[in-house]
Amino acid sequence: MFADYRFGYLERVRFGLGYFTTPVYWVADIPTRVSFWIDDVFVSRTDLLEENENLREELLVAQRELQLLESLASENSRLLELQEAAEVIEGEVMPAEIINVSPDPYSKRVLINKGSTDGVFVGQALIDANGLMGQVDEVLPYTSWILLITDANHVTPVEINRNGERALARGSRDTSSVLELQFVTQTQDMLAGDLLVSSGMGQVYPKNYPVAEVTSVYADPGQDFATVRARPLAAMASTRHVMLVFEDEEVITPEVDILLAEPIDMPAQEDVAPADGSADSDTTAQGEQSGDATAQPDIPAIAEPTEQVEPEQSAVQDTGA
Template identity: 50%
Template structure:
């Protein structure tokens, strides 16, 4: 033991002994493996029947879910078509991906893979498929940091979609909760009310979902009610999000430019319609021949080669008019 502990002389001997003892290990474990094999071969018939019934039930459920796949596929196509119609609204969006989360537990910030080179700007709104998530607070060439709505330093002007009541939604540091500040105790706020961005402050576009009211506490001794809401966006789960590029034009400017574009399109359409018959100069020559016989004679040399045959029928037209002149 002393030699084995202090020197490496016995290492080859230990290796050979391990090779010999491996056979004894295998022989020692043989009864256990034989018993497991026999037990597997002669399993309980009742257990096999129960397992078979369970598998049949699971297969039936999976087939029922599979039948909905066609309907879900069609719904996905319709939603994609709706997303492609974003060019008709006032905002332009660009898809960004989450690549990092701030490890500080007292701040709610995330890192996305779009930066200044992609046109991102400070204060740009960020949303996911369910609602607003936050705004860009730090720019880098290829990445950006986004401050989430639930950060304790963030606030956003909102309004209740049901009655238009305006308020300020502030973050609480809890990723599942927002609070409405300084809401009068007599204000018309109910559980389940949808809060949307009001557009005031010109930072967030108006009309996007922000949160849903889940708790309203009235205290007769306090001038303000306690209103708590749950963000509609999946702040802790969303992987892909949209960067909103707002349109700085006023509604009047947008309406005027849309009307001018429509008028220009109509003008091009009407000017293109008579252009086709204007090129057909050949049938116009006989009509002029019936009015004045001298007109086609002068027009023949100035016209192109296909217009020369029209001068041939003009000669008989001059023959019957010669007796009328005397």
């Protein structure tokens, strides 16, 4: 029985049964919708005006920040282009609502009101206004389950915004919503208050979304790794409005050229290097016996790699310009 479930033969059955369960979610969500509706209907005019004014102010501030961000983004992409690692993310988002949470307090999963009919797919990233929330775990016809980044079975590849140190953030094993950074060595530069952003390493999450803030770093000299805890930025327990990210990565052409160019250059180097190495070892072995001519055969061995590197650098400069 369980072999079936493990190998996923029953995805289709689950999907089909999902049609039957949708009305239950729909009815279970009625109280929330009614309370929202009541909030919407019974609100005074002055409250609305006040809120409107506040929102306008916020919008102004946000627009100003957006302008700054745009200039920064273009500058950043130019710099990245120079570094041959240009990767522009212009993901589109689809708004969704969290309509339920997992009844099991030890698995941190939530249900959203978008399913396969809206184009949701497994592995899609979910964010809220403050940061990364999780990824789509299971898609049903009109709903889908999201595995939050605070689940014990979930690991998020992150990097520190300040210095680019990479780490893996794992959810906590108890009911609290805390992230633990795994395999952080004692010497890695991490401080409480550092912002963790997604590094895009696992190819699941888009790069550079804010994930968490480091709350405590404890380096015990007796342990192999430091204990680093972080607090997720997304409002895991209180938010209802979330966004699904449709990632739309555009890879700028220079990178493609270099990716294509590298495999051609690399084998040539490798072909030469082992030959040199074997020649070296042979000569040193002879040199130990003879004692005289150890230094002389090394000179061509060093000269050859430098010749190889030079054309590659010039090629890079050409593509960059």
